[in-house]
Amino acid sequence: MPDLDPCFEALLTHLSAAAMGMSTRNVRPGLDEAAGRMIRFLELDGCCMLESPNTAKSGIAWRSVTYPSQDRDCPLLDSDLEWLSPRLWTGETVALGSIPQEHGRRLKSLLAFPLATSNESRQAVVFWATRIRGEWTPILIARARLVAQMLAHAGAHRSTWQKLQMIEQRYTDLAESQADMVCRYLPDTTLTFVNHAYCRFFGRERGELVGRRILELIPESARQYALDAVSKMAGERCTSTTEHEVLLPDGSIGWMRWTDTPLIGEDGTVTEFQAIGRDVTERRRMEDSLRNLAQASRLAMVGELSAAITHEVTQPLSAIQSNIDAIGLLLGSDSTHMPSIHTILEDVRMDVRRATEVVRRVRTLLRNPELKPELLDIEEIAAEAVRLSGLEARRRGVNVMFHPGNTDAQVFADRICLHQVLMNLIINAVQAVESQAEGCRHVTVGSFSHGDGEVGIAVRDTGPGIAVDDLPRLFDAFFTTRKDGLGLGLRLARSLTEVNGGRVWVDRNAEGGTTFGITLPRPRLAACKAPPLSSGHSREDAA
Amino acid sequence: MSATSGLVHLVDDDESFRGALARVLTAAGFEVRTFGSCGDYLLRRDNGEDVACLLLDLCLPGPSGLDLQQALVESGHKVPIVFLSGEGTISASVQAMKAGAVDFLTKPIDAVQLLAAVRAAAAARTRERAQRERAHAWQVRFSRLTQREHDVLRHVVTGRRNKQIAVALGVAERTVKAHRAHIMQKLQVATVAELVRVAERWYDWDEGRSDRLEQIAEP
Numbered sequence: 062m063p064d065l066d067p068c069f070e071a072l073l074t075h076l077s078a079a080a081m082g083m084s085t086r087n088v089r090p091g092l093d094e095a096a097g098r099m100i101r102f103l104e105l106d107g108c109c110m111l112e113s114p115n116t117a118k119s120g121i122a123w124r125s126v127t128y129p130s131q132d133r134d135c136p137l138l139d140s141d142l143e144w145l146s147p148r149l150w151t152g153e154t155v156a157l158g159s160i161p162q163e164h165g166r167r168l169k170s171l172l173a174f175p176l177a178t179s180n181e182s183r184q185a186v187v188f189w190a191t192r193i194r195g196e197w198t199p200i201l202i203a204r205a206r207l208v209a210q211m212l213a214h215a216g217a218h219r220s221t222w223q224k225l226q227m228i229e230q231r232y233t234d235l236a237e238s239q240a241d242m243v244c245r246y247l248p249d250t251t252l253t254f255v256n257h258a259y260c261r262f263f264g265r266e267r268g269e270l271v272g273r274r275i276l277e278l279i280p281e282s283a284r285q286y287a288l289d290a291v292s293k294m295a296g297e298r299c300t301s302t303t304e305h306e307v308l309l310p311d312g313s314i315g316w317m318r319w320t321d322t323p324l325i326g327e328d329g330t331v332t333e334f335q336a337i338g339r340d341v342t343e344r345r346r347m348e349d350s351l352r353n354l355a356q357a358s359r360l361a362m363v364g365e366l367s368a369a370i371t372h373e374v375t376q377p378l379s380a381i382q383s384n385i386d387a388i389g390l391l392l393g394s395d396s397t398h399m400p401s402i403h404t405i406l407e408d409v410r411m412d413v414r415r416a417t418e419v420v421r422r423v424r425t426l427l428r429n430p431e432l433k434p435e436l437l438d439i440e441e442i443a444a445e446a447v448r449l450s451g452l453e454a455r456r457r458g459v460n461v462m463f464h465p466g467n468t469d470a471q472v473f474a475d476r477i478c479l480h481q482v483l484m485n486l487i488i489n490a491v492q493a494v495e496s497q498a499e500g501c502r503h504v505t506v507g508s509f510s511h512g513d514g515e516v517g518i519a520v521r522d523t524g525p526g527i528a529v530d531d532l533p534r535l536f537d538a539f540f541t542t543r544k545d546g547l548g549l550g551l552r553l554a555r556s557l558t559e560v561n562g563g564r565v566w567v568d569r570n571a572e573g574g575t576t577f578g579i580t581l582p583r584p585r586l587a588a589c590k591a592p593p594l595s596s597g598h599s600r601e602d603a604a
Numbered sequence: 605m606s607a608t609s610g611l612v613h614l615v616d617d618d619e620s621f622r623g624a625l626a627r628v629l630t631a632a633g634f635e636v637r638t639f640g641s642c643g644d645y646l647l648r649r650d651n652g653e654d655v656a657c658l659l660l661d662l663c664l665p666g667p668s669g670l671d672l673q674q675a676l677v678e679s680g681h682k683v684p685i686v687f688l689s690g691e692g693t694i695s696a697s698v699q700a701m702k703a704g705a706v707d708f709l710t711k712p713i714d715a716v717q718l719l720a721a722v723r724a725a726a727a728a729r730t731r732e733r734a735q736r737e738r739a740h741a742w743q744v745r746f747s748r749l750t751q752r753e754h755d756v757l758r759h760v761v762t763g764r765r766n767k768q769i770a771v772a773l774g775v776a777e778r779t780v781k782a783h784r785a786h787i788m789q790k791l792q793v794a795t796v797a798e799l800v801r802v803a804e805r806w807y808d809w810d811e812g813r814s815d816r817l818e819q820i821a822e823p
Contacts, residue, residue: 372663375690379711380620386715387627394631405627412620455665 072099096128099208103188103201109137110213111173111185113146121146128212136167136191149175149185156197170194172205176213184213242317242338245324248295248331250275250287262317262340264310279307280314294323295331304341316345348432351556358553359426359481362488366423369452373419377412384409422449425480432475432560436584439479440470440508443518446483447506454491458499461487464507470516473584474561482554482565486520486577489550493524493575509578517563517580524574527567535567554579609633610656610726615645615672616688617664625659625713632719642667646675654733655683656726657706662689662696670696673703682732684725688713735818742820746806748790756783760796761803 072095100108109127121142127135148155154174160166173187186209242259246252255270263270263278276284283306294301304318319338326332363370384405391402422445447463454461472479487506494502505521527535536555555565563581570576612634616622619640626636634656639645641664649655658676662669673685684706689696697708706728707721749757759769766784770777793799808814 372690375711376618376621379690379713380618380624382712383621383624383628383715383718386718387624387631390628390631390715405624408620408623415620456663458665 072102093128096208096212100128100188103205103208104190104194105172105188105205106191107135108186108188108209108212109135111142111146111149111187112182113150114182137171137187137189138168141168141171145171145173145187146185149173150183154202156202158195158197159193167191170197172197172202174202174206174209176209186213242340243336244275244338245333245335246275247333248291250291253333259338262309262315263307279305282306291321291334294321294334298323298325298331304345315340315342317341348560351553351560352432354553355478355481355557358485358550362481362484363423363426365488366449366453369456370419370423372456373452374416377415377419380412381409381416384412425477426484428477430477432478434473434475434561436471436473437476437479438470439472439474439516439518439581440465442476442479443483443506443508446480446487450484450487450491453488454504457491457495457502459491459494459502459504461491461504461506464505466508470508470510471584472516472561472563472581474563474581478557478561479579482557482579483518483520485550485554486565486579489577490520490522490524490575493522496525497523511580514583515580516583517578519576519578521570521576522574526569526573527575529569532567532569536565609723610729611635611637611653612657612659612722613637613639613645613649613655613683614659615639615642615664615669616659616661617641618661621711625718628715628718629722632715632722634722641665642669642672642675645672656729657722658683658685659722660685660687662687662700670699670703673700673705677703684729686721686725732818739817739820742791742802742806743817745791746810749787753783753787753790756780757787757799757803758807760784760787761800761807763800 096108100106107128109124111124113121124135124137124142145155152175155171156173157171159170160168168189169192170190171187172189173185176184176186186205188205188209240258242262243254243256244252244259245254251274252271255267260267260270276287279287287305290301290303300320300322302318302320304316307315307317309315317338318341319336321334321336323331324333324335388402388405425445426449444463444465447461451461483506487504490504494504501523503523506518507521508516508518510516536551551565558565558579558581561581563579565577565579568576568578609632612629614622614625614629614636616625616638617640622638622640626638629636637649639648643666660669660672664672667675669687669689673687676683676685685700685704686707686709687697687700687705688709688711690711700708706725709717709721755773756769759772764772766777766780770780773780788794788799791799791802793802802820805814805820809817809820
């Protein structure tokens with residue numbers, strides 16, 4: 062061990078601190094300064110680290126770092142490396158107190174020794190002076206070696222960091238350049254990283270967001286759901302896609318769609334989550350207004366159907382009432398009719414089911430659920446719409462016929478949307494034929510397929526038909542041919558069908574009357590796996 | 605159960621309701637025949653049947669209950685109608701009652717109300733039938749009078765005395781007295797007051813001033 066004088070020791074500590082303690086992004090200036098002081102203390106002019114990959118055949122080293130870095134006019138020339146490096150790689154310490162002078166050569170003395178080699182590279186350090194030093198004393202060599210090791214260590218430390226930094230930078234660049242929001246968070250939802258888009262969306266600085274919990278950014282009502290989703294994801298280790306509400310800086314509610322991936326640590330537990338999100342507020346708002354309009358229209362439909370609905374509920378209730386009265390009369394008499402009471406009770410049960418079924422159908426119209434596409438049988442929905450609108454049709458003396466035909470009438474769409482569109486088309490048809498002579502009031506509902514890729518439902522009426530001039534405007538808002546019509550039904554039907562990837566169309570029948578229909582694409586397997594249109598708090602696992 | 609309280613016809617399109625209501629009426633001692641629509645009723649009913657009451661659903665597919673009521677009134681069928689209705693609209697009930705419906709019940713139907721209405725209709729029907737029978741009896745009695753007896757009776761109704769009648773008809777007062785005695789005997793009336801009341805109503809009907817012969821039997 063070389064004897065350390067307090068001054069050198071203090072400098073060494075300083076250098077060590079500079080190498081180890083500094084923020085990784087600022088190694089260079091700190092280290093430069095400390096190394097500079099060290100070199101001056103040793104009465105030298107500079108040093109540089111030499112490095113050569115083990116695989117390099119020539120063995121010529123290249124300079125990785127030079128201290129002090131501002132010394133751009135390094136006296137150690139490339140030609141020096143040519144003779145110096147082979148000697149270093151054999152393990153020799155090269156100490157030259159005076160170098161033969163050539164014209165203009167600044168390098169006057171030099172001390173070089175190899176450092177520990179790694180699997181990948183070998184390293185050496187060269188100290189130099191631009192004056193003739195004469196003999197390199199052992200204590201100077203020992204001190205220089207100590208400093209060299211320190212610098213090499215700092216260099217290694219730095220190069221690791223450089224690599225990490227490079228990766229991080231690349232990642233950050235990628236994350237930053239995304240219009241999508243990127244964040245990382247811990248299982249307790251504390252944010253560890255947010256990109257620029259994320260900051261912009263929430264209107265906050267990065268510093269305000271990192272370290273805060275995502276929970277603080279979402280409305281209270283959605284917090285438990287979010288926590289449950291995170292713990293489920295952690296448990297199942299699956300990527301999940303969610304759409305949820307977020308609190309915007311102005312206090313309003315926005316919608317985001319997130320795809321979250323749990324990151325598994327070395328010990329196998331979920332350490333962090335990475336999430337990529339997109340602002341879907343605009344789309345949600347449009348969907349919401351469509352949904353609300355659809356709901357309003359369904360309410361209006363219930364109003365229109367109220368007499369029919371009342372009738373349809375009153376019938377079973379009346380039968381129940383009378384059956385119960387009959388039981389009362391039978392029990393009051395000493396007649397031998399007792400066994401028939403069981404039959405009567407069976408009828409009562411049947412009528413209770415009947416009334417419940419009507420109520421269930423009406424409730425379908427009153428609900429205002431999220432749009433949620435699923436794999437459905439379009440004929441089944443048409444049958445349901447025929448049943449419900451049939452109540453009204455019967456009152457108006459109109460016969461609605463249903464002809465299911467397609468064996469495979471599967472579509473990928475929202476049930477309520479389709480139901481409403483078909484109800485709308487059927488009720489329109491019923492109203493169209495109502496004014497016709499008795500016997501000419503027919504509405505026929507049937508399914509059809511169109512090529513391999515499409516399937517649909519057509520509603521054909523024997524009404525007075527639609528004028529050719531009116532056809533192009535039929536689906537416009539506020540266009541109506543009825544006295545009391547608002548002109549929103551068909552417009553809405555179109556939007557509701559389009560939201561489900563389909564279209565509404567109209568045809569004039571050759572023999573009079575009109576046919577309206579909807580056509581939807583047959584689901585492809587992939588489409589069924591696609592994320593929900595607007596699933597709200599639903600989630601689905603990535604395949 | 606010995607004899608039924610009467611025959612009730614029920615027209616309603618709801619099968620379950622028809623069955624339930626028929627059970628109530630059967631349990632209360634009525635005989636019931638049910639029909640699913642107005643057409644069914646017109647085709648299948650037996651004109652000869654003495655129906656105590658027709659229970660008629662107001663809202664039926666095809667012709668409504670009101671349409672059937674109208675048709676029955678126009679064709680002179682005077683069956684008492686009790687309307688059944690799910691909605692109970694005021695205008696419909698007013699129209700039904702104006703056209704002579706006995707009662708208007710709103711579904712679901714309370715058995716006590718139903719039986720009261722049906723029994724009232726049946727009683728009215730019985731009363732009406734008795735009146736009709738009495739009226740028929742009067743018709744038979746009046747048909748036995750000779751032309752001369754009718755001439756005398758018309759003068760009696762206008763309050764003329766025998767002498768005045770004799771002068772008017774150009775016969776002896778004694779002859780008038782004999783005609784009167786025959787008339788009283790043939791019509792089976794005991795007092796002149798009753799004779800005048802009955803004869804007045806008869807001639808009102810006979811000469812088209814009244815269309816209700818039944819009133820002749822009313823006190």
